[in-house]
Amino acid sequence: MIKRCPQHGFFRGEQCECGSAGQLLLDDAKTEQLGRLVAGCLRHFPGDLGLVMDSHGWVDLNKLGQVVTSRHRWANKELVIALVMSDSKQRYEILGDRVRARYGHSVDVELDHPENKLPKLYYGASEEEADRILEIGIKSASQRYVHLSTTPEKAWHVATFRTGNPRVIQADAAAAQKAGVKMMTVNDDIIISETIPARFLAILAAKDIAIQTRTDQEN
Ligand SMILES: [Zn+2]
Known part of the structure; x- marks a missing residue:
């Protein structure tokens, strides 16, 4: 309300x-x-x-x-x-x-938010999605821009809505932007980006994500 x-x-x-x-x-x-x-x-x-x-x-x-x-x-x-x-x-x-x-368009717009300043950004995905992303990059079929998270933990959390076993992909934002990929700051949580080629992406090891996984809790 x-x-x-x-x-x-x-x-x-x-x-x-x-x-x-x-x-x-x-x-x-x-x-x-x-x-x-x-x-x-x-x-x-x-x-x-x-x-x-x-x-x-x-x-x-x-x-x-x-x-x-x-x-x-x-x-x-x-x-x-x-x-x-x-x-x-x-x-x-x-x-x-x-x-x-400010974000989430399926119509074609050229947004003009401030340029992203963070050197690394993160994207949460299921295991299958992650394999595919590492081959073809991060792109959206339905939206003009993809959404990235500002920390591995936020990316992990976003992905938990779609999969029980999230993977987090790290984007070398600084290098991608230098190569001409437009990335913009929407707010403290969300960066939007044009399609990110696979060469700027790497999977993040679970140990680098500060999340209490189910296995951690059991131990
Ligand atoms: Zn009040």
């Missing part, structure tokens, strides 16, 4: 960090409905809904407000702003009267 704290603005969940119960703006079901619609508008099919997206992914915030109201009578521009501002994953950003998704 999305609520508003009189002191700290929009937040998700029951309580603001300050302890205030705040004012309810959207219940869980509507938050999910609005979130799915906004993701569709800003990541996947802006044109189908009559929105014009520029090459960097921006659309007009007022127009997006009209689109969400046309789909759900209870929705409006103010709730889109609340959704954006309360999102801990920073999926979206608003600049003046424009809004865009």
Whole structure:
């Protein structure tokens, strides 16, 4: 759910960090409905809904407000702003009267986030995926950019949603960027990258990942 704290603005969940119960703006079901619609508008099919997206992914915030109201009578521009501002994953950003998704596009956009400065980046995969990645590189069939993690542990954690036995691949980001692969910082957790050729990739040994594996716990 999305609520508003009189002191700290929009937040998700029951309580603001300050302890205030705040004012309810959207219940869980509507938050999910609005979130799915906004993701569709800003990541996947802006044109189908009559929105014009520029090459960097921006659309007009007022127009997006009209689109969400046309789909759900209870929705409006103010709730889109609340959704954006309360999102801990920073999926979206608003600049003046424009809004865009910061990552996760399936439509073709050229994002212009700051260049990645970390020398090494990480990607979690299943064992089978890892074998394939080491041969053909990291690329996405459905998205413009691939998502990388900033530490081996974060990459491992992301991969646990898809596989019980994650492998972590280390990318030599500095060398890849030097060779022309564009990598950008979305937030503290996520770097997005163009396709990374296999020559910049290596599998990381389990001992280099600070995760308590099941075997560790048993011993
Ligand atoms: Zn508060």
